[in-house]
Amino acid sequence: MNTASLVRSLTRVALRSTNVVKMVSPRHFSQTAKVMSVTPELQQALNREIEAEQQLSKDNLQGAVAPTFPGFAVTTKEAEVRLTKKNGNEDILVVFNVNHSVDMDEGFDDEPSQAVAPVPVALPPFTVEITKGDQRLCFHLELVPVDDQPDEYDFRVEEFYVAPSANNGNEDVPSEVYASSGKYIDPDLHDLLFVRYLEERGLDARFCKTLVAYATHYEHSQYMSEEQVQEFKLKENCELRFAAGEDSDVCLELVNGYAEIFGTQLILNKKYIFPAKSRVAVFTFTSATIELVGATESAYVAETTPMIIYLNIHAAMEEVRKKREEQAFNTSNKPKGPRLLLVGPTDVGKSTVSRILCNYSVRQGRSPIFVELDVGQNNISVPGTVAAVLVQKTADVVDSFERNSPLVYNFGHTSPSKNLSLYEALFKQLASTINSQIQENDEAKIGGMIINTCGWVDGEGYKCIVKAASAFEVDVVIVLDHERLYSDLSKELPEFVRLTHVPKSGGVEQRTTQIRAKMRGENVHRYFYGTRSNNLYPFTFDVPFDDVTLCKVGAEQLPDSCLPFGMEVENHETKVVVMEPSVDIKHHLFAFSRSQKPDETVLKEAVHGFCLVTEVDMEKRTMTLLCPQNTIPSKTLVYSEVTHLDDQIKR
Structure with missing residues (x-):
């Protein structure tokens, strides 16, 4: 040693x-x-x-948790990791232990003067058991680096044998079972018998690379976690607020009591992993003990929170639902639930309150519609959109709401000020579509709406708020932390609209322009690649220019002197114009329109989804797309000013 x-x-x-x-x-x-x-x-x-x-x-x-194994269920117990999955009528079990899996002999020389510490990588031996009927084929495998290919790994069969299937959970191999060494098998036969057999079951080079990454993460967490354990005991109506460190995750566990995160109840003794730089608030109505493992920038308990106010707002919404259900009882009318609009300047917690109210509604057995009008920090789709989604499950503690089957309209900018006419046209169209669709969905209709808005509250931004309140027929407006806005709206909105002023939470932090841009990038990344717990695998392929039509909404305004006599000036902000492909579209998002041609119907149709232009080849007249599916759902692509530099594409 x-x-x-x-x-x-x-x-x-x-x-x-x-x-x-x-x-x-x-x-x-x-x-x-x-x-x-x-x-x-x-x-x-x-x-x-x-x-x-x-x-x-x-x-x-890089602050990330261990990667996932697609298709496998992962369980851990101290240093042991077990992966299981079904493959037809076979049960596949992979077991490895991270103890002594890091070989420091390779990384360090014995010179104390060595300046840069090497990164220790875990290469644990692992066992694969494939059970079919009353037998199981077992392999003991070693991980080996691939020559001249950094960070690539393969496996070598050290031993193999056939044993009886595990009986009543007893996985021990009888002593009389004969085991053969893989070292003395011809290499070609080794590849034919073992490598191909295992690759067909998903145990290939990609699996090996994932295993190394997972084992490295997991071994490191086992090694270092004890030095960063913090325990917090929360009293009734108190809140633990913490910020994960710059470069490390934080693992949260509810040790005892009751607690929730933004309206989603925590499960006792379940571990929740929050990525680096996460801002989290854990609230309890009774009492709770919370344990944090990992480096935090800050972690403290607040005894004053607005959570009781949010609960009262939810209770008032539920009271309205029940009252309208009673009024509609024994009639042919289908009751309409309350429609709540959240307004206020930037960084006052509108998105968080929206999430809390949606979660409380779902826990009450309702299915509200969450509407997102914040084109800069969209919580439903990519930036530069207005969208809505029917919420039928509480938000994931870490990943927030599922984004299944949202209704999305492409605005193409991250601020309404870029094209006010288009912004207004789109949220009015969104409201109209929702009103039409809920006529066929009684649960969505009585569930009501919870509408989030952007932080522009002055001038034209204020006018957008008033118009949105009218378009969505809201009957409740919550103003967060802005008394003048509350005063102005009290004079502007109809008397039937219930207006409430609510203070912002003390845990809300100001976000810089750089942080906002980074959050938009993470949002686009999530759209294509999913989250840690739900990985997505987008496709990359080339599309000829001639196979698609590119267009954008908005054109240069012509002066009156350039118009023929008697012709009126059309609204240039909502005009759909065809674009010629060029290198300038590289790294831009495009929406797949449901419209068959680039005309005014583009504004009235929700989009299929989005793609990202990653390359443009003017000589070949092709562009490379990053796309959720392997074919384009529409030949009409609508331009967005939103850009994203994707660094995960491998061609």
Whole structure:
């Protein structure tokens, strides 16, 4: 064992033996080493070991949790990881253990002067058991790096045997079962017998790469997690607010009691992983004990929150629903639920309140329609859209609401000010479509609407709020943290509209322009690639210019002097014009219109979805698209000013 390997063992012993203090920081390792009176060489190697672990979090893990194994269910117990899936009439089990899976001999030389700590990578041996009927075919496999291909891995069969199927959960292999070594099999026969057989069941090079990444993440989390455990005891109506660190995830667990995150109830003892830079608030109506594992920028308990106010708003909405149901009882009329509009400047928590109210409605057994009019930070679709979705499940604690079958209209800009006429036309069309569709859906009709708006509340932005209230026929308006807006709306809106002013939560933080841009990029990325818990796999393919028609909404305004006598000026902001393909469309989003041709019907039709132009070849007259499906659903593509630089495409 060289110095580095010894250091890794010592740091683990030092970490696990320091139980007097629950939170142990890596910087305290050097103090522990001094107490142990280690040699200067060992001290330097110890520091390099710590640097390697921190480097892993910052540069290699990049704040992400372990990747998922498509098709496999993953369970963990301490250092052991088990993957299971069905393959026809076969049951496939993969088992590995991350203990001693990091080989530091490869990474460190024995020179204390080595400047850069290598990133430790876990290469655990793993077992594959394929059970069919009363037999199981078992393989013991080793992970091996692929020559001249960094970060690529393959497997080598070390041993194989046929054993009886596991009986009543007993997976032990009888001692009389004969095991054959894979080392003495001809390489060609090895590939034919084993590699191809396992690849057909999804155990291929891609699986190996995922396993290495997962094991590296998981081994690291097992190694380092103890030093960042925080426990919080919340009293009645208190809220834990925390911000995940810049480069690391935070694992949250409800240890006892009751708690919720933005209206979604937490499951006792379930671990929730929040990515780096997440801002989270955990509220309890009774009491709760919360445990956080991982680095946080901040974490504190607030005793003053507006959650009771939000609950009262929900209760008032439910009271309206029940009253209207009673009034419609024994009549042919289908009752219409309350329609609530949330307004206020930027960074006051409108999206969060929308999420809370939707979740409370679902938990009440209702199915509200969530309407998103914020084209800059859209919570339903990509930026530059107005959209609506029927909410039938509470939002995922980490990923928020599912985005199944939304109704989406392409605006193409991240601020209404870019094209006010178009913005107004689209939200009016959205309201009209919703009103038409809910006539066939009684649950959606009584569920009502919860409508989120953008943070533009002055001048033309204020006029948009008033017009939106009229278009969606709202009967409740919640003003967040803006007394003048509340006063102005109280004079402008009809008397039947119930207007309420609500303070913003103390946990709301101001977002810079850079943060907003980053959030838009993450939103586009989610559209194409999904989330950690629900990966999506988009397609990349070339499309000839001649196979599609590109268009955009909005044209240059002609001066009156250029118009023929007697002709009126048409609204240039809502005019649909054809675009010629050029390199300028690279990295832009395009909407697949349901319209068959580029005319005014583009404004009236919801879109099929979106694609991203990743390359433009003017010589070949083709463009490369990143697309959720492997074919284009429409030949009419509508331009969006929203851009995204996709760094995951591999051609």
